[in-house]
Amino acid sequence: MFSMFQISCQGEMAEPQRDRTEPTALTAAEGPSCSSLTTKELQQNLRAVKQRERPVRLLFEIPSTxxxxxxxxxxxxxxxxxxxxxxxxxxxxxxxxxxxDFSRLHHRLMEEFSEELEEVPLPRKLLTGNFSPEMISERRLALQDYLAQLFSVRCVRLCPHFSRFFTEQEQRRAHALLRAGQFDAALEQLQLVLEIQEKLLPWQSPTLTVPTLSALAVCYRDLERPEQAFSAAQKALPPVRRYGLKHYRASLLDLLVDLGYQLRRPVAQLQEELTGLRDAERGEVSSRSLKELVVQEFI
Known part of the structure; x- marks a missing residue:
């Protein structure tokens, strides 16, 4: 019996182990190997990888005047x-x-970054000939290069003055329209501002879009578009929570709870957060609605 047991054990131990690197039917079905790809497919894959790895930059073009x-x-x-x-x-x-507007931006930046911008001059203003087609075309190209040079300076592209140059006028116009009750017109301006801010966001504060999203939520609600209002407020809430914008947080939560009930969305957690916020910071949390908060901005 001993010899039979010994032989049996030896037989089990002698059984060759499965090669763990051997492809199975499952792994073979997951996708074609590089050797099975055509040259065209390999080139397409390479271009896709390069596209994903290419650093993101902002580009500025001044195509017309x-x-x-x-x-x-x-x-x-x-x-x-x-x-x-x-x-x-x-x-x-x-x-x-x-x-x-370019001149105003340049002077604001020079107040903070005069050394960094020593080699980035603003195209000069001419006293005569400003409206000739040749001069307008020359200045158009010069201002386009100027924006590209500004963006190449790290401290400038991270500076709030840089983002405001592209959005502040439209934000002020949108809020004036909102205060006048012209919500459709305000919405058009705010959507433009948001698109530009989203392009600038990698180089700006994560809270950059909060005022715009809040104003959009107000416009959508007054236009009786609760789904869009809820979505805009929902997008604004994470940076408000993370960066402690208390004057927005309670107002956004209050709006989301109200819209959530209207849309039959689950709002228990939002309601709990709002109650906890008011209990924890009694007297310090604003009781103003989001609309009351928004209309006071960009006056």
């Missing part, structure tokens, strides 16, 4: 298109700015 004629003044406005490189950007958004 127009002359504004007013009773006592005449000036040129430049259309600035903002795009993101590194991946295909189908959203080409643009704003219009005067030379005086």
């Amino acid at each position: 127009r002359i504004i004629e007013q009773t006592l003044s005449r000036y040129v406005v430049y259309q600035i298109v903002v795009m993101r490189s590194g991946s295909f950007d189908s959203r080409r958004v643009s704003v219009e700015r005067r030379y005086s």
